[in-house]
Amino acid sequence: EPEVTQTPSHQVTQMGQEVILRCVPISNHLYFYWYRQILGQKVEFLVSFYNNEISEKSEIFDDQFSVERPDGSNFTLKIRSTKLEDSAMYFCATHRGRNQPQHFGDGTRLSIL
Amino acid sequence: ILNVEQSPQSLHVQEGDSTNFTCSFPSSNFYALHWYRWETAKSPEALFVMTLNGDEKKKGRISATLNTKEGYSYLYIKGSQPEDSATYLCAFIKVGTSGSRLTFGEGTQLTVNP
Numbered sequence: 533e534p535e536v537t538q539t540p541s542h543q544v545t546q547m548g549q550e551v552i553l554r555c556v557p558i559s560n561h562l563y564f565y566w567y568r569q570i571l572g573q574k575v576e577f578l579v580s581f582y583n584n585e586i587s588e589k590s591e592i593f594d595d596q597f598s599v600e601r602p603d604g605s606n607f608t609l610k611i612r613s614t615k616l617e618d619s620a621m622y623f624c625a626t627h628r629g630r631n632q633p634q635h636f637g638d639g640t641r642l643s644i645l
Numbered sequence: 646i647l648n649v650e651q652s653p654q655s656l657h658v659q660e661g662d663s664t665n666f667t668c669s670f671p672s673s674n675f676y677a678l679h680w681y682r683w684e685t686a687k688s689p690e691a692l693f694v695m696t697l698n699g700d701e702k703k704k705g706r707i708s709a710t711l712n713t714k715e716g717y718s719y720l721y722i723k724g725s726q727p728e729d730s731a732t733y734l735c736a737f738i739k740v741g742t743s744g745s746r747l748t749f750g751e752g753t754q755l756t757v758n759p
Contacts (some may be wrong), residue, residue, distance in 0.1 A: 536688070563744050563745065565744070565746070565747075567747070567749075574749050574750065574751050574752075575689075575734065575736075575747075575749040576749070577746045577747060577748065580742075580744035580745070580746055581744075582744055587744045588742060588744055588746055590746075623688070623689075625747075627745065630677075630744075630745050631677065631694060631696060632694065633679060633681075633691030633693075633694050634679070634691065634745070634747065635691070636681075636688040636689045636690075637688055638686075638687065638688045639688065
């Protein structure tokens with residue numbers, strides 16, 4: 533069965549550095565999302581992306597965050613200047629249509645030192 | 646702020662027991678309710694997408710019901726097995742979102758002892 537793949541599985545970065553998290557969606561999926569889970573907290577929505585543009589973003593998704601689909605396959609989340617509180621597990625999810633379940637990647641564990 | 650609550654937070658049962666847990670969500674502006682199963686070190690896996698009041702869905706020994714008027718969904722596992730041990734997440738989608746933004750509960754962590 534096709535899978536959503538995320539790289540890297542673990543990223544350790546100094547505070548203030550830029551990070552790019554990568555996701556390869558399932559090929560016929562049209563809707564893409566980033567979620568994150570800070571340790572001990574709920575999984576929370578960051579951003580949704582459809583038709584090559586952001587369709588919705590949460591209050592967490594400030595100017596430090598950006599998403600793009602640079603080559604039609606990878607879907608990336610960039611954090612420009614990381615903070616300690618950005619340490620979390622970041623999940624990419626994709627699906628075909630609004631009433632379809634979302635398919636999640638295995639996540640990237642981001643640790644900011 | 647949408648509030649999606651799950652109870653209990655954790656549950657320990659013996660192999661063969663049947664169990665159920667609850668997800669409560671806002672009853673207004675309902676669009677859909679998702680259930681996911683999340684095993685440690687893996688990705689969340691979709692169980693059900695529920696959209697209609699009174700919906701009942703079943704997948705093997707796992708089933709779910711939906712009451713959108715009062716804002717709750719139950720997940721049932723019949724004859725629990727050790728491989729059912731996981732965190733079960735529900736997630737709510739509100740009418741008016743342009744995509745399908747999921748708002749998650751905290752999850753119910755199920756441990757099935759052999």
